[in-house]
Amino acid sequence: MGLIEVNGIRVFAYHGCLPEEARIGGHYRVDVAVEGDFGQAEASDALHDTVDYGRVTTLVKEQMAVRSKLIEHVGRRILDALKAEWPGALRWRVRVVKEHPPVPGAVDHVVYVLEG
Numbered sequence: 001m002g003l004i005e006v007n008g009i010r011v012f013a014y015h016g017c018l019p020e021e022a023r024i025g026g027h028y029r030v031d032v033a034v035e036g037d038f039g040q041a042e043a044s045d046a047l048h049d050t051v052d053y054g055r056v057t058t059l060v061k062e063q064m065a066v067r068s069k070l071i072e073h074v075g076r077r078i079l080d081a082l083k084a085e086w087p088g089a090l091r092w093r094v095r096v097v098k099e100h101p102p103v104p105g106a107v108d109h110v111v112y113v114l115e116g
Helices: 019-024 039-044 053-064 071-085
Strands: 002-013 026-036 091-099 109-115
Touching: 002 053, 026 053, 026 071, 053 071, 071 091, 071 109
Parallel strands: none
Antiparallel strands: 002 026, 026 091, 091 109
């Protein structure tokens, strides 16, 4: 079993429940991890036998570009897109980080983690 992590995908997006968030946007980070049998890629040294990090980043950015009120919703869309691209016996983990959310007090970030 192997583990691939694509961490710190930085995106500016317009998610949130407040009207201001739809207008001014905010900074997000997304981390993706996938666990599975990558033995074929280890042996072949071929990109088509593994999960392409560039494609992961593209899928994340595509889903982050679609406005959601909740990071839970966008996290689900990201996970679904990854699983559609690479169906099979892989275990995914998506972590969506919203930096400096507009909540009372000084909050550095909020995080939603989804596995499937």
